[in-house]
Amino acid sequence: MSKEHTYRIHTVWTGASQGSTSSYDAYSREYTINIEGKPPFLGSADPTFRGDAALYNPENLLVMSLSACHMLSYLALCARAAIRVISYSDEATGTMTQKDGKIRFTEVILRPKVTIEAGNDLEKARSLHDNAHHVCYIANSVNFPVLNEATVIEMNASEVNN
Structure with missing residues (x-):
């Protein structure tokens, strides 16, 4: 696998059709x-900055990216460790505030709730959250802390949907 990856996007300000930045x-x-x-x-933009609350904003996207990246990293590590994850959800929050004269994110807290199949290594499943954070x-x-308050439990796969 290549050590460098490039991601291309094309951003267009569609709001221009509603008038200029007068x-x-x-x-x-x-x-x-x-x-x-x-x-x-x-x-x-976020509604705080006069944006449309019905649309995603860059702040949402940053927290979403951190949550999704952690989940995908964790699931990959579990698969490699033969730990069967049968459900995963996250209630992540990001805090943005004025710091050092700039508005910036000061932390994101991930709160993954993971269920693994009964009989798997529960302690290993818990420790893999630290590994997932590092990868x-x-x-x-x-440049801000991404904290992880994970909960991992065991359950029989047949009980998950009940």
Whole structure:
């Protein structure tokens, strides 16, 4: 596998069709991101910054990226360790505030809830969250803490949907 990966996107400010940036209050924050071979992605600014609350914003995307990267890293590590994960969910939160004269993220807390198949190594499954954090590309790329408050339980696969 190559050590360098390039990701290309094309971002277009679609809000321009509603008028120019004649004033801070007057322009639309809507945009479309196009990625070859994928459906267009519609976004806006956070409502705090006069965006559309019905659309995803960059702050959502950052927290989503951290949550998804951790999950995918964790699932890969479990698969390699022969730990059978039968359910995974996360209630992640990100905090953004003024720090050092700039508005920035100060932390993201991931709260994965994982169920593994009964009879698997529960302690190993718990410890793999630390490993997943260290191999998550997105967490390795940010300059704020990404905390992990994972819960891992065992259950028979037949009990998961009950």
